[in-house]
Structures are given as C-alpha cells and as structure tokens.
Amino acid sequence: MVTVEADADEVERRLAAGELRCPACSGVLRGWGWARPRQLRGPDGSLQLCPRRSRCTSCGVTHVLLPVTALLRRADAAAVVVLALVEKATRGVGFRRIAAKLARPAKTVRGWLRRFAERAEAVRSVFTVWLRAVDADPVMPGPAGGGFADAVRAIGALAVAIGCRFELPKVSLAETAVAVSGGRLLSPGGPDRRVQHESTLTPG
Template sequence: MVTVEADADRVERRLAARELACPGCGGVLAGWGRARPRRLRSPVGPVLVSPRRSRCRGCGATHVLLPVFALVRRADTAAVIVAALAAKAAQVSGFRAIAAGLGRPAETVRGWLRCFAGRAEAVRAQFTVWLAALDPDPVLPGPAGSGFADAMTVIAAVAEAIRRRFGLSQAPLSEVVVTVTGGRLLAPG
C-alpha cells in the first residue's frame, strides 16, 4: 500500500515519469491495472474510488496506490472518521451523538472509537516521532486528559508542524493521519 495524492491524473503522470518508489526495495513503480472500485461515504456525499495498482520493476511486488483521503478497509473517508475521533477526544459527547452528527450508524462509530482507543498509545508514539523529525525544536503537547485525547493532540501538533515547515496554508488532519499511517490507522493487524 502506497499513499498518493487524490488527483488521479497527477498519479498517472508520476507513474509515467517513474517518480513513485517501492516502499519495500526503493525500485521504480509502474502502472499495473486498478484495484476493485468502491464507493466511500464522504461529508458531502458518496465518492467513487478505483485505486490504481502498481508493480515494482525491481522486486516485482504489487502495491495499491491509496488516495490520501481514504483509509484501508473503511467505507468512509478519512475526513469522516477523523472528525469522529476528534469529537471523542474533545469529549463533545458519546458515540451515539457523534454518529448522529455525522449521519453514520452508531455501531460503526463505536467500532472506530474502540479501535483507535486500543491503539492510542502506539499512535501517540508514532506521531511524536514524526513531530520530532519535522520540527527542529518541537513543543511536545502536554497531557490532554486521556490516552485517546493525547494521541489526537499530537496528531494535531504534527499537522501544525507540517504547515509551518512546508509553508502550507492548511494540512487537513485526515490527510496527515493517512499519510503518516499509510492509511492503516484502523486497519486490522
């Protein structure tokens, strides 16, 4: 799995220009068909996604090129899922109210929250490493009240560090999460 930008035309141009590298061996990735099309639920309605597949010219491994707005094995876009996680971290309300606000089934949202809660410490540690790598003099966030909130706070700090370091007007939290985790924030295993 390789995370790429959302613009499919740009991904095609990068494949043709041999600009994408294999995460395993560093070899050049070449186009190799498409993954199964799927429909993702986004905040503004359904999005049809048919991710590009690639094959490494060096080791022969195949990779799905996952757009930066999607998480592995999820029917909702990362923006929806991260919004639920942020609401929980802010202790806005319980999972049922969060689900109602997002227009998603309560059991689905509860699953996201439970999965993230089980991985919160590992996520916090991973993003803390990224924060230290991005900022020469990082200000590490203090305790936010729970492991869940601590993880979301350091994710927000990494997004801010990316904005400052690369002079971006914005770095959406959901895209930062997908990029740093390779789309595997809530993936099994």
C-alpha cells in the same frame, strides 16, 4: 499498499516520472491497472474510489496506491472517521451523539472509537516521532486528558508542523493521519514508524 495524493492526474505524472517508490525494496513503481472500484461515503455524499495499482520494476511486487482521502478497508472517507475521533477527543462526546451528527450507524462509530482507543499509545508515539523528524525544534503537545485525546493531539501537532515547514496553507488532520499511518490508522497492526507514504503533505 502506498498512500498517495488525492489528485489522480498528479499520481499518473509521478508514476510516469518514476517518482513513486516500492515500500518493500525502494524500487521504482509503474502503473499496473486498477484496484476494484467502490463507493466511499464522504462528508457530503458518496464518492467513487478506484485506486491505481502499481508494480515495482525491481522486485515485481504490486501495490495499491491509496489516496489520502481514504483509510484501508473503510467505507467512510478518512475525513469522516477523523472528525469522529476529534469529537471524542476534544469534547468527550459519546458514540451515539457522534453517529447522529455524522448520520452514520452508531455501531460503526463505536467501532472506530474502540479501535483507535486500543492503539492510542502507538498512534501517539509514532506521530510524535514524525513530529520530531519534521520540526527540528518542535513544540511537543502536552497532556490532553487521556491516551485517546493525547493521540489525536499528536496528529494535530504534526499537521501544524508540516504546514509550517513547507509553507502550506492548511494540512488536514485526516490527510496527516492517512499519510503517516499508511491508511492503517484503524487496521490491525496500526501505524508503524516504517510506513512508506507518498503524499502531498510534503511537497516534492
């Protein structure tokens, strides 16, 4: 699985131009049909998601191209999930209040918060490494009042650094979280420094 920008036309262009690379062997990815379509619950209603599938011309392995608007195996858009994390990290809001604000089941939101808390230190570490890679002289985020909040602050710091380096008007926390974690922010194994990401967070 490879993360890509949300613009389907741009993804097609990059596939045709051979600009997307296989995370297994760095071979060129080409279009290979489509993954199963599904509904994604966004901040303002349902979204249709039908990710492109690709196949490596070198090793033959297929990869789903997941847009930066989605997290792996989550029914809710990344923006919704990350908003819940920010509410918890910055305001200390409990899962029931967050669920009410987002109009989501309390059990679902509690699951997001628990899974993120379980891997908060790994998230903080990975995003801090990326921060140093993006910014030659980064302002490292200070303690935010606990591991959970520190991890969210690291995501935010990287989003700001990407925006500054590439002169982008705004880089969202959700897109940063998906791109760097390869969509696995809340999945088993969590984010990994070796994740291959192909998003528009870094233009090219």
